[in-house]
Amino acid sequence: MTSENLLQKYATSAVPRYTSYPTAPHFSTDLSPETCRGWLERVDPSEPVSLYLHLPFCREVCWYCGCNMRLAARYEPVAAYVETLLREIDLVCGFLPGPIEIAHLAFGGGTPTVLEPDDLERVMSALRSRFRLAPGAELSIESDPRTLTDAMSERIGKLGFTRASFGVQEFDPKVQEAIHRIQPPDVVAHAIGGLRRAGVRHINIDLIYGLPHQTVASLTRSIATCLEMRPDRVALFGYAHVPWMAKRQRMIAEDALPGPEERADQAASAAEALISAGYQAIGLDHFAREDDTLAVAARNGELHRNFQGYTTDRARTLLALGATSIGRTPEGYFQNEPVPAAWTQAIEAGRLPVAKGIALTADDSLRAHVIERIMCDAEIDLEAAGHQFGQPDDWSADALEQLRDMAEDGLITLDGGHLKLSEEGRPLVRVVAAAFDRYLARNKARHSVAI
Ligand code: SF4
Numbered sequence: 001m002t003s004e005n006l007l008q009k010y011a012t013s014a015v016p017r018y019t020s021y022p023t024a025p026h027f028s029t030d031l032s033p034e035t036c037r038g039w040l041e042r043v044d045p046s047e048p049v050s051l052y053l054h055l056p057f058c059r060e061v062c063w064y065c066g067c068n069m070r071l072a073a074r075y076e077p078v079a080a081y082v083e084t085l086l087r088e089i090d091l092v093c094g095f096l097p098g099p100i101e102i103a104h105l106a107f108g109g110g111t112p113t114v115l116e117p118d119d120l121e122r123v124m125s126a127l128r129s130r131f132r133l134a135p136g137a138e139l140s141i142e143s144d145p146r147t148l149t150d151a152m153s154e155r156i157g158k159l160g161f162t163r164a165s166f167g168v169q170e171f172d173p174k175v176q177e178a179i180h181r182i183q184p185p186d187v188v189a190h191a192i193g194g195l196r197r198a199g200v201r202h203i204n205i206d207l208i209y210g211l212p213h214q215t216v217a218s219l220t221r222s223i224a225t226c227l228e229m230r231p232d233r234v235a236l237f238g239y240a241h242v243p244w245m246a247k248r249q250r251m252i253a254e255d256a257l258p259g260p261e262e263r264a265d266q267a268a269s270a271a272e273a274l275i276s277a278g279y280q281a282i283g284l285d286h287f288a289r290e291d292d293t294l295a296v297a298a299r300n301g302e303l304h305r306n307f308q309g310y311t312t313d314r315a316r317t318l319l320a321l322g323a324t325s326i327g328r329t330p331e332g333y334f335q336n337e338p339v340p341a342a343w344t345q346a347i348e349a350g351r352l353p354v355a356k357g358i359a360l361t362a363d364d365s366l367r368a369h370v371i372e373r374i375m376c377d378a379e380i381d382l383e384a385a386g387h388q389f390g391q392p393d394d395w396s397a398d399a400l401e402q403l404r405d406m407a408e409d410g411l412i413t414l415d416g417g418h419l420k421l422s423e424e425g426r427p428l429v430r431v432v433a434a435a436f437d438r439y440l441a442r443n444k445a446r447h448s449v450a451i
Pocket residue numbers: 057058060061062065066067069109110111144167
């Protein structure tokens with residue numbers, strides 16, 4: 001089947017991005033905070049863990065945004081949130097079996113840099129007093145170049161952050177207006193320069209294709225501008241238009257959105273521009289300089305996937321703090337209350353603020369492994385995976401028909417138990433991964449299109 005026909009058949013499939021398996025729409029409110037407390041108590045103290053903190057506040061609302069965020073017109077709600085976050089650190093640490101080492105810390109949002117520098121320092125001091133930072137631990141923070149102050153840049157450097165991520169998306173003024181995010185290149189360059197001068201060594205830039213009024217030409221120009229800023233990593237996401245879930249996306253003019261073929265052209269030409277500039281393509285949507293740890297991990301087959309996308313983070317336990325954050329232990333996933341008031345109320349009552357989650361079965365763990373390896377390596381030895389998880393025979397019965405169909409279409413090759421995506425199939429990796437998703441058919445939750 002030609003690439004064009006493959007696109008026509010598969011690109012409009014609604015499939016998850018597989019930053020977890022099972023995915024969040026399949027979490028259940030039946031999971032109790034007491035169960036999650038038991039999971040935390042059984043975390044192996046000899047293994048490093050990862051930590052994610054969520055700050056759901058921004059100074060402005062971008063219309064494409066699908067995150068859990070609130071407009072912070074005043075600082076008071078942000079200050080109150082920080083107080084609760086400090087209490088949550090104490091609460092969660094009280095359930096853990098002793099001091100634990102952190103290998104990765106990510107502060108996301110929202111926009112964590114809307115915090116006052118002193119509040120960021122209080123949060124980091126609380127974490128440093130409760131956890132041990134592993135030598136060479138990665139400390140990353142998301143930032144909005146429009147609102148990052150020089151004082152905050154300096155403090156981020158002083159606190160030892162090693163990586164900062166900037167949402168750039170696209171530099172074309174017409175596109176920026178259509179998504180309600182105006183940030184000229186000099187604003188972004190100033191923010192990046194300030195962090196570098198403060199000692200933050202690594203910079204990530206996020207770009208998006210498939211935005212209203214975006215074209216191959218506008219995206220190519222944006223990438224050229226972005227490359228002048230020498231990011232270590234570039235994430236290139238397809239805009240996920242899901243206004244039935246993210247209501248602010250109703251502000252986006254649907255008739256200005258590019259169609260599937262134009263989206264595919266944008267993705268392909270952007271990838272080509274980044275690869276020609278010396279970046280290594282990683283998985284579905286990341287690019288990294290060859291000396292970046294993500295590129296090294298990809299070359300060594302040690303890439304992983306979590307809620308931030310592709311990562312070098314291999315910890316089996318992720319402690320997640322803040323409203324809406326999702327954590328996990330080897331026993332399951334658990335998501336905090338998304339509304340800050342409910343999250344605060346639970347913490348004040350001394351309860352884990354868990355709203356929902358899922359306990360993993362052996363079948364879930366096997367499928368999570370298969371899906372993660374497909375998303376990271378574009379290939380998997382299915383027989384070996386079945387043996388590794390003690391289920392060599394029956395795990396793929398419901399996927400076989402779809403896989404045969406995909407092999408006939410040239411999306412994958414199936415050689416005995418070895419599945420490998422073809423070059424044409426790589427952009428449709430989410431569709432291939434979805435063949436192993438036992439929950440997808442059962443639930444009508446609507447996801448974004450595959451490209
Ligand atoms: S895209 Fe980022 S800065 Fe914009 S509203 Fe969403 S979280 Fe805030």
